[in-house]
Amino acid sequence: TYYRKDVSEMDESIIKELSQYVLTAEEEKEEIIKITEALRPELNIDEAYMVQEELIRKKMEKGQKVIGPKMGITSEAKMKQMNVDNPIYGYVFDYMVTEDGGAVSAGNFIHPKVEPEIAFILSEDLQGPGITVDDVLEATEFILPALEIIDSRYENFNFTLPDVIADNTSAAGAVYGTDLTKPEDVDLDTVEVTLVINGEVQDAGTGAAILGHPANSIARLANMLGEKGRKVSAGERILAGAVTQAIPIKPGDHVVAKYGGEMGEVSFKVT
Numbered sequence: 001t002y003y004r005k006d007v008s009e010m011d012e013s014i015i016k017e018l019s020q021y022v023l024t025a026e027e028e029k030e031e032i033i034k035i036t037e038a039l040r041p042e043l044n045i046d047e048a049y050m051v052q053e054e055l056i057r058k059k060m061e062k063g064q065k066v067i068g069p070k071m072g073i074t075s076e077a078k079m080k081q082m083n084v085d086n087p088i089y090g091y092v093f094d095y096m097v098t099e100d101g102g103a104v105s106a107g108n109f110i111h112p113k114v115e116p117e118i119a120f121i122l123s124e125d126l127q128g129p130g131i132t133v134d135d136v137l138e139a140t141e142f143i144l145p146a147l148e149i150i151d152s153r154y155e156n157f158n159f160t161l162p163d164v165i166a167d168n169t170s171a172a173g174a175v176y177g178t179d180l181t182k183p184e185d186v187d188l189d190t191v192e193v194t195l196v197i198n199g200e201v202q203d204a205g206t207g208a209a210i211l212g213h214p215a216n217s218i219a220r221l222a223n224m225l226g227e228k229g230r231k232v233s234a235g236e237r238i239l240a241g242a243v244t245q246a247i248p249i250k251p252g253d254h255v256v257a258k259y260g261g262e263m264g265e266v267s268f269k270v271t
């Protein structure tokens with residue numbers, strides 16, 4: 001039955017039902033009312049990650065492959081807006097990825113928005129607790145530009161923290177740049193990133209917008225996953241978080257994120 005407070009008692013059938021609820025919305029591109037309004041008001045964060053895990057399992061069962069984890073709600077502004085202190089994580093899958101400079105079809109989404117991110121590739125696995133910024137930088141093989149497309153499955157991006165965790169943190173698309181930079185060759189907290197759509201600057205920020213330093217976001221991820229006996233793996237592309245606000249995109253848009261510090265740029269077109 002619904003309305004159980006104890007996480008360990010959340011029925012397996014409810015986890016399955018809630019994960020199918022968000023999966024169907026993604027597949028049919030039909031927005032849904034948030035879980036905490038439509039189905040389970042008391043959904044908490046632990047339960048929400050159980051729903052996300054089941055969603056990930058369902059995708060893998062279909063043959064879809066994880067490219068890497070992503071961190072969400074990593075900016076001061078977003079945390080304040082949602083009244084939370086902790087970032088969240090989800091996973092980017094192969095079917096979400098478009099090559100740098102390629103075309104993304106708006107018809108694949110409900111109400112997509114784009115945000116420029118900083119991505120990491122590690123040369124060794126990291127598992128918390130106790131992972132620090134220095135540990136992350138030491139384990140980092142490359143830093144790369146990335147654009148993330150977020151597309152909450154919920155009406156008007158209207159959700160609570162557990163809702164968005166269950167919805168795989170709105171993960172919907174990713175474009176990774178091809179310019180790989182060594183971590184010692186860029187100041188990740190001061191590096192400037194500008195989001196340009198159709199030649200017009202939409203917003204700009206520095207790496208510090210991501211939890212003070214992008215490597216701090218990866219450390220938080222390794223520590224959160226460590227609590228579950230999981231880790232961040234070498235070779236995965238990891239999205240650390242957004243440098244600016246997310247901007248809605250539509251057919252005809254040409255989206256470019258330009259990075260300082262010789263990190264290069266990354267772009268895509270919307271059709």
Ligand code: 0L1
Binds near residue numbers: 072073074150152157
């Ligand atoms: O990647 C993100 O920061 C998005 C997390 C989910 C919040 C949203 O959909 O706005």
Ligand code: MG
Binds near residue numbers: 070241
């Ligand atoms: Mg993001």
